[in-house]
Amino acid sequence: MARFVFITGGVVSSLGKGLTSAALGALLQARGFTVRLRKLDPYLNVDPGTMSPFEHGEVFVTDDGAETDLDLGHYERFTGVAARSTDSVSSGRIYSNxxxxxxRGDYLGKTIQVIPHVTDEIKRWIAIGEDEVDFMLCEIGGTVGDIEGLPFFEAIRQFGQERPRGECILMHLTLLPFLAASGELKTKPTQHSVKELRSIGLQPDILVCRSEQPIPEKERAKIALFCNVRPDSVIPAYDLKSIYEAPMAYHRVGLDQSVLDAFGIAPAPKPNLSRWIDVEDRLHNAEGEVRVAIVGKYTQLEDAYKSIAEALTHGGMANRVRVKSDWIDAEIFEREDPTPHLEPYHAILVPGGFGERGTEGKIRAAQFAREHKVPYLGICLGMQMAVIEAARNLAGLKTAGSEEFDHEAGQKRFEPVVYHLKEWVQGNRKVSRKVGDDKGGTMRLGAYDATLAEGSKVAEIYGNVAIDERHRHRYEVDVKYREALEDQGMKFSGMSPDGRLPEIVEWTDHPWFIGVQFHPELKSKPFAPHPLFADFVRAAKDMSRLV
Known part of the structure; x- marks a missing residue:
């Protein structure tokens, strides 16, 4: 049976619960334990799939096709454990169930109430897969005191009472603000946060205190006294230059040891931290810098492209270079010549997105990369824009566009080189969709196989001709335009196993120009960079030597 660690937050949001959970998972792995991480979110959306990237950041997609919170990306990047649909649950999903x-009548006519029916459903989700791992780390979204989070806090209170003693612990993240005027760290917000927890029947076993300043022993002792925790269970969490320093930073201040002590695991297995020592070495001992332009439409919020930013960092680590990414609003190129904006960069990346806004700018970015022989990686919509650019400017299809944009405008304006996918095969079953279907959960989602062309650049990069990657899209490049585009030198180098759906395109006469319909960034890790990102950064590094 698994041991459960519940991670909660107080005082303010965005303290880094997801990062702390992921780092703790990595440290427990380093000591030889198996882990799974789970996110419980109090918002009423069924999942983040239809939430605006400006509102919630990126949507992270699992192999089994779940649209989840971006924290699951942190979990995977730090532990390498593939997340599942059961690892992300919201209030909306709980209430819907x-x-x-x-x-259906499952409750035999009883009055349905938050206690016990909603809390029982939450507890059922918490326990899924508990027989598979040594530790289950469950992060509760939001902060203590949020009204929508109360059912989750009550559920973990009940869960801890129902389990054998010593099987569950609570770790609480708080903020220690520093008042410059008085030169003091203030512990009162942490005390009040713990008081709020205790008022609903929860007592933290470990406190993780975010602080910009070192925490003196006097303040740690004060926190321990007033919050009823052991002094060595008050763990400082300081700001870091990189999130990948977190496992080693937390190990140095004893977080993993405190968790094992709380469970009474003694003697504690010695950790093997070689993986994270190597990660830190690659981070801090870069041998150069490359500049990458990310031409997107959600550039006001970097979390909208969180996995892409991290995958570029991983690619830099693989090549021992620092990747400096600049976020450029694609709409700028609809008004201005992209040349002066893009000339300073060693590579261009055009990420995914939805809707027509900014797409003409993305098309112009793809054209610049093709004509100026600048390394280009187009992801999802970024691949589609590269195909439309080639169709318009080389294959003679002057009105080439996407059916998505016609649907959005309510009129036919384009020849649909990219069309709405109505039917596809998932595993051994056929899936069909209509244009008017609900938005949520109706895309081609999750891991799908692809077959790469022998001798292609992508086959060389992957070192294989059979791959599987994660998808999240409604529209596909129409294979009927393949011959016209290949006549111009755009090779369809990756296809679905049945040959119906283009997965990868590349220019055969270009140093490095690849578009992919899937999202490779979702599978990249600091200790295992995705091959496409590693080779993309290598190409940028080569370009940096030429300019």
Missing amino acids: VLEKER
Whole structure:
């Protein structure tokens, strides 16, 4: 049976619960334990799939096709454990399940209430897969005191009471603000946060205190006294230059040891931290710098492209260079010549997105990369824009565009080189979609196989001709334009196993120009960079030597 660590936050949001959870998972792995991480989110959306990137950041997609919170990306990047749909659950999903059961008559006519029906459903989700791992780390979104989070806090209170003693612990993250005027770290916000927890029946076993300043022993002792925790269970969490320093930083201040002590695991297995020592070495001992332009539409919020930013960092680590990424709003190129904006960069990346806004700018970015022989990586919509650019400027299809944009405008304006996918094969079953279907969960989602062309650049990069990658899109490049585009030198170098869906395109006469329909960034890790990102940064590094 698994041991459970519940991670909560107080005082303010964005303290880094997800990062702390991921780092703790990595440290427990380093000591030889198996882990799984789970996110419980109090918002009422069924999942983040239809939430605006400006509102919530990127949507992270799992192999089994779940649209999840971006924290699951941190979990995977730090532990290498592939997340599942059961590792992300929201209040919306909980209430939806409860109401479905009520409609079926599962509750035998009883009055449906938050306690016990909603809390029982939360506890059921918490326990899924507990027999598979040594530790289950469950992060509760939001902060203590949020009204929407109360069912989750009550559920973990009940869960801890129902389990054998010593099987569950609570780790609470708080903020220690520094008042410059008085030169003091203030512990009162942490005290009040713990008081709020205790008022609903929860007592933290470990406190992780975010601080910009070193925490003196006097303040740690004060926190321990007033919050009823052991002094060595008050763990400082200081700001870091890179999130990948977190495992070693937390190990140095004893977080993993405190967790094992709280569970009474003694003697504690010695950690093997060689993986994270190597990661830190690659981070801090870069041998150069490359500049990458990310031409997107959600550039006001970097979390909208969180996995891309991290995958570029991983690619830099693989090549021992520092990647400096600049976020450029694609709409600028609809008004201005992209040349002066893009000339300073060693590579260009055009990420995914939805809707027509900014797409003409992305097309011009792809054209610049093709004509100026600058390394280009187009992801999802970025691949589609590269195909449309080639169709318009080389294959003679002057009105080439996407059916998505016609649907959005309510009129036919383009020849649909990119069309709405109505039917595809997932595993051994056929999936069909209509244009008017609900938005949520109706895309081609999750891991799909692809077959690469022998001798192609991507086959060389992957070192294989059979791959599987994660998808999240409704529209596909129409294979009927393949011959016209290949006549111009755009090779369709990756296809679905049935040959119907283009997965990868590349220019055969270009140093490095690849577009992929899937999202390779979702599978990249600091200790295992995705091959496409590693080779993309290598190409940028080569370009940096030429300019």
